[in-house]
Amino acid sequence: MKFVDQVRVEMKAGDGGNGAVAFRREKYVDKGGPSGGDGGKGGSIYLHADSQLTTLLDYRFNQHQRAQNGGHGLGSDCNGKDGEDLHLKVPVGTLVLDDETGEQLADLSEAEQTFVVCKGGQGGLGNINFATSTRQTPRFAQDGKPGEKKTITLELKLLADVGLIGFPNAGKSTLISRISRARPKVADYPFTTLVPNLGVVQYKDRLSFVVADIPGLVEGASDGVGLGHQFLRHVERCRVLVHLVDLSAVTEGRVPLADFDVINEELEKYSPTLASKPQIVVANKVDLPHAREALAGFQKSLARRKLTALPLSGATGEGLGPVLDAVAKVVFAQKSAPAPRLKSRAKVKPQLIAEPAVAAKRAMGSKRKPSSSKARRPAAKARGARP
Numbered sequence: 001m002k003f004v005d006q007v008r009v010e011m012k013a014g015d016g017g018n019g020a021v022a023f024r025r026e027k028y029v030d031k032g033g034p035s036g037g038d039g040g041k042g043g044s045i046y047l048h049a050d051s052q053l054t055t056l057l058d059y060r061f062n063q064h065q066r067a068q069n070g071g072h073g074l075g076s077d078c079n080g081k082d083g084e085d086l087h088l089k090v091p092v093g094t095l096v097l098d099d100e101t102g103e104q105l106a107d108l109s110e111a112e113q114t115f116v117v118c119k120g121g122q123g124g125l126g127n128i129n130f131a132t133s134t135r136q137t138p139r140f141a142q143d144g145k146p147g148e149k150k151t152i153t154l155e156l157k158l159l160a161d162v163g164l165i166g167f168p169n170a171g172k173s174t175l176i177s178r179i180s181r182a183r184p185k186v187a188d189y190p191f192t193t194l195v196p197n198l199g200v201v202q203y204k205d206r207l208s209f210v211v212a213d214i215p216g217l218v219e220g221a222s223d224g225v226g227l228g229h230q231f232l233r234h235v236e237r238c239r240v241l242v243h244l245v246d247l248s249a250v251t252e253g254r255v256p257l258a259d260f261d262v263i264n265e266e267l268e269k270y271s272p273t274l275a276s277k278p279q280i281v282v283a284n285k286v287d288l289p290h291a292r293e294a295l296a297g298f299q300k301s302l303a304r305r306k307l308t309a310l311p312l313s314g315a316t317g318e319g320l321g322p323v324l325d326a327v328a329k330v331v332f333a334q335k336s337a338p339a340p341r342l343k344s345r346a347k348v349k350p351q352l353i354a355e356p357a358v359a360a361k362r363a364m365g366s367k368r369k370p371s372s373s374k375a376r377r378p379a380a381k382a383r384g385a386r387p
């Protein structure tokens with residue numbers, strides 16, 4: 001399936017129906033008066049975040065979306081029918097941007113979140129509404145209002161906790177397929193991964209986090225080299241980046257520290273915020289002899305910058321524990337504490353708010369108890385809600 005993560009869509013809500021100009025004409029009813037009904041409301045366009053969807057592919061070939069117009073008002077006091085609303089589904093993590101201004105209109109980051117993109121136009125009033133004592137035959141009615149029209153850009157940003165970054169062939173897909181059930185293609189040529197993949201990692205104590213494997217970056221990605229920066233938006237929301245450095249590349253004359261710097265420069269060019277995200281540096285492929293030899297040197301050069309590199313072999317699983325622990329430490333430290341949930345309404349102790357008059361009487365020492373059932377009701381409510 002094609003991965004579509006950005007699409008421009010023209011949206012038009014339904015226009016409101018026009019109000020009608022009509023007069024009652026009946027046998028024996030002379031000058032029956034105005035009877036033009038109102039126009040119906042135009043349909044609105046809603047976007048719903050759906051956890052079942054993973055891409056914006058549906059919109060690639062449906063770039064014009066229209067909701068139904070409202071029906072026009074009719075004679076005999078008949079109102080026009082409201083236009084049907086249009087409900088569109090988008091994947092969770094979709095940003096809704098105004099195409100012209102680039103302004104963010106909505107961020108649908110939670111399942112079932114809803115956003116009204118375009119409101120339907122109001123229906124016009126029929127002439128029946130304009131009859132007064134001095135104007136008994138209004139020969140005019142109101143036109144319906146046009147529905148909102150917008151061109152928007154839908155942009156998908158995957159919701160992953162951890163983003164895997166590094167050069168092509170660094171072993172990102174190998175790592176995600178080892179720690180999760182994601183099975184992206186693994187091969188020894190660059191740009192094997194062309195679209196981001198997500199995997200859920202089951203960590204200890206039933207804790208889990210989502211990892212995104214994104215296509216490799218190369219020097220000049222900001223100028224469109226390789227696949228460019230286009231997929232970096234998918235790690236913008238991550239809590240932590242795992243930066244894989246391929247130590248075996250020393251056999252090709254590459255220097256691990258230089259590789260590390262190139263990727264960081266590309267991150268910086270894309271977004272300084274992304275570059276300042278917590279990073280766990282992983283020295284990968286240590287199962288290979290050349291890589292193992294290069295490890296100490298790489299770690300030393302990072303230590304000079306007060307950074308550490310965790311050795312790993314995505315292929316054999318060596319060093320996986322400490323890497324996952326380091327990731328989990330950042331992910332779960334940052335994950336906000338679970339929102340306090342009310343187990344039952346009983347926990348909320350309602351306070352009896354006395355009406356000002358009652359409060360004043362009480363203050364004056366009035367001993368008369370409220371006798372009416374109305375006055376007793378709040379107290380009864382409070383009792384009912386007690387645990």
Ligand SMILES: Nc1nc2c(ncn2[C@@H]2O[C@H](COP(=O)(O)OP(=O)(O)OP(=O)(O)O)[C@@H](O)[C@H]2O)c(=O)[nH]1
Pocket residue numbers: 166167168169170171172173174175185186187188189190191192193194214215216217284285286287288312313314315316
């Ligand atoms: N020896 C060894 N080989 C590895 C290790 N990890 C990955 N490889 C090999 O390195 C090559 C590239 O691995 P991938 O996982 O496809 O690399 P990637 O970072 O996803 O590459 P792109 O998708 O092209 O960006 C494959 O031939 C893997 O078998 C490792 O830990 N040790």
Ligand SMILES: [Mg+2]
Pocket residue numbers: 172173174184185186192193
């Ligand atoms: Mg890959």
